[in-house]
Amino acid sequence: MIPPGFDCSKIRALGIDKQENLRAGAIMIFCGEAEGGSPSTIGAFSQFVRNLLQAPFFIGGSDVDVILPDGTYPKVTQSESMEWGGPNNTWVVNYNDSRTSSGCYSGLSYSIDNGGTWHAGQPLCSGHGTNFGDPIVVYNARLGMWFAGDLATGCGGQGIGLWTSTNGVTWTTGACAHNGGSDDRESMWVDNNPASPLYGRMYISYNDFNIGGGALYVTYSDNGTAWTAVQLNPGFIRDIQVTGDLQGSGRVYVAAMNEGGGGLTTRQNVMYRSTDGGVTWTSVNVGPALQGPGRATSGYFALAFSTIWRHMGWGQPAANGTNVFLDWATCGSGGNTVCSSAADHGDIWFIRSTDAGLTWGTPVKLNTDSGTAMQWQPSLAATQSGSVFASWYDQREVNGGADLNCTVGSSGQNCYRRWGRVSTDNGASWQVDDMVGRALSPLPAQPDSAVQATYEGDYDYHSSFGTTAIGGWTDGRAIISGSSQQDVFVNFVQAGPSPTATPTPTATPTATPTPSQITLTASGRKVHGIDTVNLSWSGATSANVDIYRNGAIIATVPNTPSSYTDSTGQRGHATFTYKVCEAGTQNCSNQVTVTF
Numbered sequence: 001m002i003p004p005g006f007d008c009s010k011i012r013a014l015g016i017d018k019q020e021n022l023r024a025g026a027i028m029i030f031c032g033e034a035e036g037g038s039p040s041t042i043g044a045f046s047q048f049v050r051n052l053l054q055a056p057f058f059i060g061g062s063d064v065d066v067i068l069p070d071g072t073y074p075k076v077t078q079s080e081s082m083e084w085g086g087p088n089n090t091w092v093v094n095y096n097d098s099r100t101s102s103g104c105y106s107g108l109s110y111s112i113d114n115g116g117t118w119h120a121g122q123p124l125c126s127g128h129g130t131n132f133g134d135p136i137v138v139y140n141a142r143l144g145m146w147f148a149g150d151l152a153t154g155c156g157g158q159g160i161g162l163w164t165s166t167n168g169v170t171w172t173t174g175a176c177a178h179n180g181g182s183d184d185r186e187s188m189w190v191d192n193n194p195a196s197p198l199y200g201r202m203y204i205s206y207n208d209f210n211i212g213g214g215a216l217y218v219t220y221s222d223n224g225t226a227w228t229a230v231q232l233n234p235g236f237i238r239d240i241q242v243t244g245d246l247q248g249s250g251r252v253y254v255a256a257m258n259e260g261g262g263g264l265t266t267r268q269n270v271m272y273r274s275t276d277g278g279v280t281w282t283s284v285n286v287g288p289a290l291q292g293p294g295r296a297t298s299g300y301f302a303l304a305f306s307t308i309w310r311h312m313g314w315g316q317p318a319a320n321g322t323n324v325f326l327d328w329a330t331c332g333s334g335g336n337t338v339c340s341s342a343a344d345h346g347d348i349w350f351i352r353s354t355d356a357g358l359t360w361g362t363p364v365k366l367n368t369d370s371g372t373a374m375q376w377q378p379s380l381a382a383t384q385s386g387s388v389f390a391s392w393y394d395q396r397e398v399n400g401g402a403d404l405n406c407t408v409g410s411s412g413q414n415c416y417r418r419w420g421r422v423s424t425d426n427g428a429s430w431q432v433d434d435m436v437g438r439a440l441s442p443l444p445a446q447p448d449s450a451v452q453a454t455y456e457g458d459y460d461y462h463s464s465f466g467t468t469a470i471g472g473w474t475d476g477r478a479i480i481s482g483s484s485q486q487d488v489f490v491n492f493v494q495a496g497p498s499p500t501a502t503p504t505p506t507a508t509p510t511a512t513p514t515p516s517q518i519t520l521t522a523s524g525r526k527v528h529g530i531d532t533v534n535l536s537w538s539g540a541t542s543a544n545v546d547i548y549r550n551g552a553i554i555a556t557v558p559n560t561p562s563s564y565t566d567s568t569g570q571r572g573h574a575t576f577t578y579k580v581c582e583a584g585t586q587n588c589s590n591q592v593t594v595t596f
Contacts, residue, residue: 022134025452036449064490073480074448077486079488081457088167093109095457126173127173129161130154132151140224141192147224193247196250198252201278216236230278242254245320246319246321253272259292270284290313308443315379331347332345343372389493395415413443436493518589523594529571531570534563544559545558575593579592
């Protein structure tokens with residue numbers, strides 16, 4: 001893990017203090033520049049009670065902890081993930097996992113039943129020497145092959161190693177996408193549109209700290225074996241993520257950030273663009289300069305909390321046709337106040353381009369809370385149908401909506417929940433922001449001494465497959481040895497039918513059309529054992545609508561946001577039939593039956 005005879009005086013000259021990977025963190029610990037994690041001293045409550053709210057409406061399906069069973073305490077840190085979907089109901093999540101640190105920092109979980117069950121393991125821990133994590137994963141439709149990767153010693157000391165799979169379950173050692181001694185924060189995307197002139201081309205972006213103090217590169221391949229590296233910037237600018245057009249133009253983009261020297265300084269988002277398969281690139285600044293979010297610093301990095309959670313404001317890009325998207329976090333002060341002195345330490349912003357990344361519109365703040373609670377570390381996914389799903393960490397539900405500098409590892413203090421927001425028109429407008437995670441989470445500790453103490457996972461790369469977006473995040477609701485600790489949770493968000501692994505509860509709309517053209521859909525779930533139905537409709541033009549269950553009006557609600565959650569009060573087997581009518585009329589939707 002530590003190079004023999006390593007000279008600690010060269011940490012800054014080599015850019016190790018700027019790297020977010022786990023090997024760089026181990027070197028910082030070895031040289032006394034950072035502390036490793038330690039078990040929390042917070043006492044355990046008899047049980048951590050999950051706070052599941054029935055309303056407002058949750059975004060997406062039920063969330064799930066994909067890393068179980070966990071490791072042996074204190075080697076229980078799993079966070080920083082990338083998710084991807086493929087054929088045969090298969091989904092793969094690659095993440096950092098400390099259960100066998102410092103020999104390997106990689107974990108991978110898969111589901112072959114559309115997320116109904118998950119299987120965790122460490123199949124990427126052999127074949128490329130020591131695996132340092134920094135996860136990437138895609139499914140290449142043209143090749144019929146999964147590709148997963150991490151930083152590894154077998155690829156030049158700290159280069160990008162790949163593993164391949166035909167089914168997402170069993171993996172074999174693949175090529176080195178890049179042989180390097182100091183690579184960092186790689187990201188990956190594949191062009192899976194058969195109409196694209198570059199169908200099947202894979203792209204990996206990364207920083208190379210052996211060149212120019214962190215030069216920005218993209219390497220690309222059509223077969224996963226031979227890779228061609230192209231320099232985008234000769235000096236350090238942070239790689240955020242590579243993405244590309246879902247509609248098949250062949251355009252590809254790399255989001256980057258000028259971090260202004262680190263800490264809580266001013267940042268600038270930058271977007272690189274290629275129209276020839278990654279051979280040549282141009283760049284443009286995206287949005288205004290932004291004040292870095294957070295409340296403290298640790299060396300080069302800003303911290304969301306006083307002693308933990310490195311975060312520089314990084315978000316995630318996506319692209320669909322001529323629409324290109326980016327979200328990020330900035331200080332919630334709304335001005336030039338250094339964020340350590342601000343009342344609000346973070347908000348989430350979104351911006352889009354409608355001309356394929358040449359020019360950019362006006363940024364929109366995605367979180368609509370009115371207090372000073374912090375929001376941070378957003379992610380983003382788009383679908384070909386024009387839906388965009390943004391999600392982030394959000395504190396608005398704790399401390400009365402005011403800022404809270406949470407206690408690390410406390411099993412009894414809720415700190416945040418994953419929130420999000422959905423657009424169905426390529427980011428032109430947005431539905432209300434709402435909860436994604438099904439429970440509030442404490443601020444998880446990082447107890448593994450072989451991992452930097454401030455680490456909570458530096459990014460969460462979302463993606464989509466068909467009409468389904470998948471998102472992952474770091475969650476601390478699983479309590480081990482009396483302490484909240486880091487696990488990777490995921491959920492699915494639908495722009496179309498839900499990928500459900502079981503037939504109940506099911507929603508069956510009738511085929512009878514109505515003159516009003518109101519369209520109603522429904523899905524059922526259990527909340528504390530109670531049959532609960534989520535309704536969503538479109539086409540109504542009145543200010544209010546009547547909600548009917550089994551022929552009787554149960555509520556009259558505003559037409560906007562065109563959704564309603566019915567907690568029926570019943571448990572066990574039951575059948576409910578719904579329709580939505582413009583208030584006071586019989587201009588009604590189709591009927592929908594939900595069976596539990």
